[in-house]
Amino acid sequence: MKTALIFAGQGAQYVGMGKELYDNFQCAKEVFERADEALKMNLSSLCFEGPSDELNKTENTQPAILTTSVAALRVLESQGINFDVTAGLSLGEYSAHICAGTFSFEDGVKLVKNRGRFMQEAVPQGVxxxxxxxxxxxxxxxxxxxxxxxxxxxxxxxxxxxxxxxxxxxxxxxxxxxxxxxxxxxxxxxxLTVSGPFHTSMLKGAAEKLKEELNNIEIKQFTTPIITNVTGDYIKSLEEVKPFLVKQVMSSVKWEDSVRTMLNDGIDTFIELGPGRVLSGFSKKIDRNVKVFNIEDLKSLNKTLDSLK
The missing domain is CATH 3.30.70.250 (Malonyl-CoA ACP transacylase, ACP-binding)
Incomplete structure (x- = not known):
C-alpha cells in the first residue's frame, strides 16, 4: 500500500468542524490552542460554534480549515500511520507543507489568514x-x-x-x-458563491502582497515529497517553495494532474484530512479503483483506522 495525505481547500468549512477531535485528543486540542494564540483570536470557538457568516469570511475560513486539517493530521500521526506523499487543493497546499515540515504551524496559520485577506481585497465585490x-x-x-x-x-x-x-x-x-x-x-x-475570481490573473495584487509575507517565513527542507497545484508535479527543491506559493494564488489549480502524478507513482490509497470529502470524490472520479478515506471526526477516524489496520 502506498498512501497520500491530501488536504481540503476553501469551501469545505462548516460550523462544528474539528470539535470531536479537540474533545478527544490532546494533540488536536493543542493545535487549536496554538492557532488561537498565534492569531490572537478565538479561532477554536469560531470553528466549533460559528456564526457561519463569520466563519465563511475568506480571511477566517482559510486559517480555520488549515487548523482543523492539521489537528486531524496530528491525530493520524499519533496512531502511527505512515504515508509516502502529500498534496492539498489550493489552501490545502499550506497544510501539506506543514505536514512535510516546510514551515511551522504558527507561520502557516498566520500566513493563510493574510492570504485570505489579500484574496478577498484583491477584486471589489461583484466584479x-x-x-x-x-x-x-x-x-x-x-x-x-x-x-x-x-x-x-x-x-x-x-x-x-x-x-x-x-x-x-x-x-x-x-x-x-x-x-x-x-x-x-x-x-x-x-x-459558485465565492467572494472573488480566485486562481486567475485578477489576483496578481494578492500574489504580490503574499510574496512580501513569505519573505518573513523561514523555510526548512521538507521531509515528505510534496506536489504543487501550479504544475501538478513534485516540488523539486526548497528554492521553488515560495515562488510556487506566490504563483498558486493567480494560476490554475491542476488537481487532476496532481492526482495522476501520484497514481503514476503507485499511490493507491488517499486519506483526506480536514472538513468534508470533496477531494475523496475527485480522487474516485479520476480513478475509481483507488481507496479513499477521510478524517474529520471520530466516526471517520475510526472507520479509516479500522480499514488501514
Whole structure:
C-alpha cells in the first residue's frame, strides 16, 4: 500500500468542524490552542460554534480549515500511520507543507489568514465570479474560455477532475464562457458563491502582497515529497517553495494532474484530512479503483483506522 495525505481547500468549512477531535485528543486540542494564540483570536470557538457568516469570511475560513486539517493530521500521526506523499487543493497546499515540515504551524496559520485577506481585497465585490462546468472535456472548455476572452477576463481556475472544471474572471465573461461551454456539450454550469475570481490573473495584487509575507517565513527542507497545484508535479527543491506559493494564488489549480502524478507513482490509497470529502470524490472520479478515506471526526477516524489496520 502506498498512501497520500491530501488536504481540503476553501469551501469545505462548516460550523462544528474539528470539535470531536479537540474533545478527544490532546494533540488536536493543542493545535487549536496554538492557532488561537498565534492569531490572537478565538479561532477554536469560531470553528466549533460559528456564526457561519463569520466563519465563511475568506480571511477566517482559510486559517480555520488549515487548523482543523492539521489537528486531524496530528491525530493520524499519533496512531502511527505512515504515508509516502502529500498534496492539498489550493489552501490545502499550506497544510501539506506543514505536514512535510516546510514551515511551522504558527507561520502557516498566520500566513493563510493574510492570504485570505489579500484574496478577498484583491477584486471589489461583484466584479469577479466563478462557475463550475460539469461534464465537458478539458480541450473543449479551453476553447470556450478562449472564445469568451474577447468579452473580458476569463480563465480556468481549477482542473478538479474529468467531470468538473472551474472557470473564473470578470462576471460577464464568465457567464459567456459558461454559455459557450453548454453549446459545446457541458451537462451543467453552476455559479459558485465565492467572494472573488480566485486562481486567475485578477489576483496578481494578492500574489504580490503574499510574496512580501513569505519573505518573513523561514523555510526548512521538507521531509515528505510534496506536489504543487501550479504544475501538478513534485516540488523539486526548497528554492521553488515560495515562488510556487506566490504563483498558486493567480494560476490554475491542476488537481487532476496532481492526482495522476501520484497514481503514476503507485499511490493507491488517499486519506483526506480536514472538513468534508470533496477531494475523496475527485480522487474516485479520476480513478475509481483507488481507496479513499477521510478524517474529520471520530466516526471517520475510526472507520479509516479500522480499514488501514
Amino acid at each position: 469577479g465570479g466563478m462557475s463550475a462546468v460539469l461534464g465537458l472535456d478539458r480541450g473543449l472548455l479551453d476553447e470556450a474560455v478562449k472564445e469568451a476572452a474577447q468579452f473580458g477576463i476569463v480563465e480556468v481556475a481549477n482542473y478538479n477532475c474529468p467531470d468538473q472544471i472551474v472557470i473564473a474572471g470578470e462576471v460577464e465573461a464568465v457567464k459567456i464562457a459558461g454559455e459557450k461551454a453548454q453549446e459545446k456539450g457541458a451537462k451543467r454550469v453552476i455559479t
